[in-house]
Amino acid sequence: MRKVHVVNHTHWDREWYFTTSDALVLSDDVFTEILDELEKNPEAKFCLDGQISILEEYLQLRPERTGQVKKLVSQKRLAIGPWYTQTDAFFVDAESMIRNLAIGIKESKKYGDPMRVGYLPDTFGFNAQMPTILRNCGIDNIIFWRGINLQKHVKRPYFIWKGLGEKAVVAANLVDGYGAAAFLNDSDEYLDKRLFPAVEKLKKLTDQQELLITSGGDQLRIVENLPQKLASINQKSQDQYVVSSYETFIDTLRGEKDLEEYQGEFREPCTARVHKSIGSVRYDIKRTNFRMEQKLLKRIEPLMAIARANGIEVSTNLLTHAWKKLLEGQAHDSMGGCVTDPVAADVLHRMKAVDEIADSIENLIAKRLSEKIGLKENEILVFNTLPKKFKGYKIVEFMHPSKNVRFEGIEDAVLLDAVYYEGKNNLLLESPEGPKYVNEDPYYRLKVLIPVELPAMGYRVIRFEEGDAPLPELKETEAREISNEHYRISYEDNDLVLETKFGKKMKGFIRFEDCGNDGDTYDFSPLPGDKPELLSLSLKNVKKASLVETMTLEGDFLLPRHLDDRLKENGEKDRLRITLEISLRKGEEIIDCRCTVDNRIYSHRLRVKINTDIHAKETIASLPFGYIRRPVLNGNVGDWKKDYVEMPIDIEPFDASVSVEEENYHLSAFGKGIKEYQHIGDSLYLTLFATTGQLGKPNLVTRPGRASGDTTKKGHVMIPTPQAELIGTLDFEFALCVKEGRFDELGTAKLWEAYSSEHISYQPQTLNKFIYRLDNKIQPRYQKGTLPREFSLLEVGPDSLFSSFSPSLYDDGAFLLRLKNPTGGEKKLENYDFRRFAHVLKTNCIEEISEDQDFRIPPYDALTLKLWL
Incomplete structure (x- = not known):
C-alpha cells in the first residue's frame, strides 16, 4: 500500500489569451468559492498557485476577506506565496528571479507564513542554477513539471537537483503535470480511467512509499468535499489517499535516503513542450524587459543608496511598486510572448510605467544631489554605480550654446551627436519678481564621449567651459x-x-x-x-x-x-x-x-x-x-x-x-x-x-x-x-x-x-526644462554646498563582480550588496571599504542572517551582505 498525497490547487495564469483584467474578474468568482469551501470544510486544504500577486489583487477587491485569509494561512489550509508571480526561468535576469521571491515572501507575510516551496508548475523549462537561486532565498526544494527527461536526467521523479556549485534542493517532478487528477471525483469511471492509472504510473517510476498527485488546472475551482471524496476512494483502493499540501509532501522527501542526484538544466521536450525557440518571439517584450531590468538594477537602486547616504530620501515602496509592475510581465506566457496582442500591449504598458517611474526617481535624485553640491550650469554630475573604481569611457549629455567645449582635466573628448535648438523670442519667464518676457538664444544638446576616472559607487563633478574650437567629431x-x-x-x-x-x-x-x-x-x-x-x-x-x-x-x-x-x-x-x-x-x-x-x-x-x-x-x-x-x-x-x-x-x-x-x-x-x-x-x-x-x-x-x-x-x-x-x-x-x-x-x-555598465550624468541648466521631465517641477529644498564634489559610498576589489546594490525591503537605512562568482573556483571578499556603514552582516537574498559570517563566495554562487548606514 502506498500513501498518495493529493494536493488541491488552481494554476492561475495572470494573462494568456485573456488579459489580467479578465483573470481578476475570474478570481473574484473562483477565489471567493475557495475561501467559502475551506470555511465550510475544515479538513480541506488548497494551494493558491505559489504566487501572492493574485491574492493581493483579489483582496483589493474583497478587503473584508483579509481576516479569513489570515486565519486559513495560519491553519496551514491555504498555501500562499512564495513567488510574487510565476517566473520565467530563462529570459529574465537572475536578480529578477531573486526579487520575485524576495518581494513575494515579504508580501505573503502580511497574511501569514508563505509556502516555502519553489513551486513552478508550468514554466517552460528551467535553467541549471534554479537550485542556487532557491537556496539563496531560503528554499530547499522545488516542485516542477516541464523539461525533464526521465530516461536521461534521472530515472525517478523525486531526486536531488544540484546547482553548478555547492547548493542543491530536493526536487519533485509532476510527471503528468499539474492537472494529473483534475476534476477529481469518486466515480468508478474517473478512478479507473484517470486517477488509478496516474498513480500506477508513479509506482512504476519510484519505489518510494509516499507519492504526490495534483488535483487542479488552469483557473480551476476548488474540489468540493475533497476529504469526503478521498474517504470514498480509499474504500475502493489498496492505497491510502490523503488531503495534503506541497510542504507536507516535501517533508517526506527530506527524510528519504539514496535519492538520485542531477546537475544541469531541464530543457528537453519529452512529455511536455518547452518551446525551445520561444526566445525569438515578440522581441519587443524581451528587449523592453531587459532595458527595465538594467535600469532598475544598474541605475535606480544604486542611485537610491547614494542619495540616502547623502540625506536624500526616496521611498523604497516606489522601487517595489516598479518591480511589481515588471514582475507581472515575467511569467512564462508573458515573457515568452505566447499571448494575444491585447495582453502584449498590457505587458508593454506596464513596462512603460516602470520606465517612467525609474526616469522620475533618477531625475529627482540627480537634481537633489546637484542642489546640495551646488552644481553650476557648466558642471556635470557623472555617476559610477559599480562598487569599484571606474577608469574608461563615459558618455555625458548636456546643454551648451555652442559646440566649443573644453573639459577641465580631460584632454581628449569626442562629440558623438549634437541636436540644435533654434532660439525663440517673447518667452514667458516666471521669476520671483513676477512674470516677464525674454528672448532665448539658440543652443545645442551635446552627447560626448570622455575618458574619465570615477570613484566606486559614487559620483564626481566634471567642469567644462567655452573652448577655443569645436569639440572633435567623428569625421x-x-x-x-x-x-x-x-x-x-x-x-x-x-x-x-x-x-x-x-x-x-x-x-x-x-x-x-x-x-x-x-x-x-x-x-x-x-x-x-x-x-x-x-x-x-x-x-x-x-x-x-x-x-x-x-x-x-x-x-x-x-x-x-x-x-x-x-x-x-x-x-x-x-x-x-x-x-x-x-x-x-x-x-x-x-x-x-x-x-x-x-x-x-x-x-x-x-x-x-x-x-x-x-x-x-x-x-x-x-x-x-x-x-x-x-x-x-x-x-x-x-x-x-x-x-x-x-x-x-x-x-x-x-x-x-x-x-x-x-x-x-x-x-x-x-x-x-x-x-x-x-x-x-x-x-x-x-x-x-x-x-x-x-x-x-x-x-x-x-x-x-x-x-x-x-x-x-x-x-x-x-x-x-x-x-x-x-x-x-x-x-x-x-x-x-x-x-x-x-x-x-x-x-x-x-x-x-x-x-552593460550604464552612462549616467546630470547637468542643472535653464535652457531645456523637458530633457528631464520633472526638472521643471522639483522645487529647491536643500542648502547649496553641503555635499562634496566627489563621493564614494563603498568599494570592493577589482576582481569582484557586481550583481546588485539595493535598499532593504525591511529596514530603512539598510542596503543589500550582492556580488557574484560565475567561476568554478571559490572567491573570498578581502579588499573592501565599508567604512561609511555602521554594521555589515552576511545574509541570504531574503535578508535572513547567515550562521557563518565569512565573506566567501562559493563557485557559481553569490554573496549577499546587508549594510546599515
Whole structure:
C-alpha cells in the first residue's frame, strides 16, 4: 500500500489569451468559492498557485476577506506565496528571479507564513542554477513539471537537483503535470480511467512509499468535499489517499535516503513542450524587459543608496511598486510572448510605467544631489554605480550654446551627436519678481564621449567651459577599415573581414540570414520548401576620431512579403532594410554593434550570422551566476518523434553571453535583450526576431500535433496576432570579442560588466526644462554646498563582480550588496571599504542572517551582505 498525497490547487495564469483584467474578474468568482469551501470544510486544504500577486489583487477587491485569509494561512489550509508571480526561468535576469521571491515572501507575510516551496508548475523549462537561486532565498526544494527527461536526467521523479556549485534542493517532478487528477471525483469511471492509472504510473517510476498527485488546472475551482471524496476512494483502493499540501509532501522527501542526484538544466521536450525557440518571439517584450531590468538594477537602486547616504530620501515602496509592475510581465506566457496582442500591449504598458517611474526617481535624485553640491550650469554630475573604481569611457549629455567645449582635466573628448535648438523670442519667464518676457538664444544638446576616472559607487563633478574650437567629431573618411589595439575590421571585396592582434583573420565576419517562419508565438518552425537567404551588407561610411572609429553598413533587400509568397514564383515582395554600425573604442576589447531593421516582411526569422571559424562541439552560455556547456547538434536530432513531443533542436537561450572556443582562441557574443542563439558549422547565429501572425498553430514541422495555446481545443478558435509581426523599425545591440586562449569565465564576466555598465550624468541648466521631465517641477529644498564634489559610498576589489546594490525591503537605512562568482573556483571578499556603514552582516537574498559570517563566495554562487548606514 502506498500513501498518495493529493494536493488541491488552481494554476492561475495572470494573462494568456485573456488579459489580467479578465483573470481578476475570474478570481473574484473562483477565489471567493475557495475561501467559502475551506470555511465550510475544515479538513480541506488548497494551494493558491505559489504566487501572492493574485491574492493581493483579489483582496483589493474583497478587503473584508483579509481576516479569513489570515486565519486559513495560519491553519496551514491555504498555501500562499512564495513567488510574487510565476517566473520565467530563462529570459529574465537572475536578480529578477531573486526579487520575485524576495518581494513575494515579504508580501505573503502580511497574511501569514508563505509556502516555502519553489513551486513552478508550468514554466517552460528551467535553467541549471534554479537550485542556487532557491537556496539563496531560503528554499530547499522545488516542485516542477516541464523539461525533464526521465530516461536521461534521472530515472525517478523525486531526486536531488544540484546547482553548478555547492547548493542543491530536493526536487519533485509532476510527471503528468499539474492537472494529473483534475476534476477529481469518486466515480468508478474517473478512478479507473484517470486517477488509478496516474498513480500506477508513479509506482512504476519510484519505489518510494509516499507519492504526490495534483488535483487542479488552469483557473480551476476548488474540489468540493475533497476529504469526503478521498474517504470514498480509499474504500475502493489498496492505497491510502490523503488531503495534503506541497510542504507536507516535501517533508517526506527530506527524510528519504539514496535519492538520485542531477546537475544541469531541464530543457528537453519529452512529455511536455518547452518551446525551445520561444526566445525569438515578440522581441519587443524581451528587449523592453531587459532595458527595465538594467535600469532598475544598474541605475535606480544604486542611485537610491547614494542619495540616502547623502540625506536624500526616496521611498523604497516606489522601487517595489516598479518591480511589481515588471514582475507581472515575467511569467512564462508573458515573457515568452505566447499571448494575444491585447495582453502584449498590457505587458508593454506596464513596462512603460516602470520606465517612467525609474526616469522620475533618477531625475529627482540627480537634481537633489546637484542642489546640495551646488552644481553650476557648466558642471556635470557623472555617476559610477559599480562598487569599484571606474577608469574608461563615459558618455555625458548636456546643454551648451555652442559646440566649443573644453573639459577641465580631460584632454581628449569626442562629440558623438549634437541636436540644435533654434532660439525663440517673447518667452514667458516666471521669476520671483513676477512674470516677464525674454528672448532665448539658440543652443545645442551635446552627447560626448570622455575618458574619465570615477570613484566606486559614487559620483564626481566634471567642469567644462567655452573652448577655443569645436569639440572633435567623428569625421567621415575614405578609409574602408577601422581599427584599435585589438582589431582591424575591413570591408574587402564586398565582404567584412576581421583581423585580431594575435593574427587570426575571419572573412565574412558578420552577415544576416532570413527565412520564412511557419511557426506561431510559441515556436519558430521552418516553412517546407523555403531556403534561408544570406544577406550581406554594403559599406556606407567609415568615421574616425581619436577615441573611437565606426563603420556603418547597410542593405536594402527585396523579400517575399507574406509566408505564402515564399513558395510562389512571382509572389508579392517588400523591403527589409538593415543598418549596422560597428564601433571600436581606443583600448577596448569589445566590438560594439548596433543594428536597426526596418521590417516590412511578415512571418519570417532574421538572424545575425557570425563567422567564428570554429567547428565547435559545444557552446558556452551564461546563466545566473555561471555558465553552461551545451552540445552543438549541427541539425543531427535523430528520430526524435519517438521520444519527444517537439523537435529537440539546439536553439538555446543565453543570459548575457554565449561563447565558442578552440585551442588557440575563443569568441564571445553579448546581447542586450537578444536572448537566443544557435551554432551551426563554423558560425554562431544570434536570433534578432521571429515574427508570426498566429497565437498557436497545429502540426508544425518542429512541433507536430495540437496547437499550443489552446487554439485547437473544442470550442476554441485560431487567434491572430498581427502585432507579433513586428512591422516597423526595430533596434538591436550586441557585441563581440575574440580573444587568444581558451574560454575564460572571469574574463568574460568582466567584459559583460563593462559592456552593460550604464552612462549616467546630470547637468542643472535653464535652457531645456523637458530633457528631464520633472526638472521643471522639483522645487529647491536643500542648502547649496553641503555635499562634496566627489563621493564614494563603498568599494570592493577589482576582481569582484557586481550583481546588485539595493535598499532593504525591511529596514530603512539598510542596503543589500550582492556580488557574484560565475567561476568554478571559490572567491573570498578581502579588499573592501565599508567604512561609511555602521554594521555589515552576511545574509541570504531574503535578508535572513547567515550562521557563518565569512565573506566567501562559493563557485557559481553569490554573496549577499546587508549594510546599515
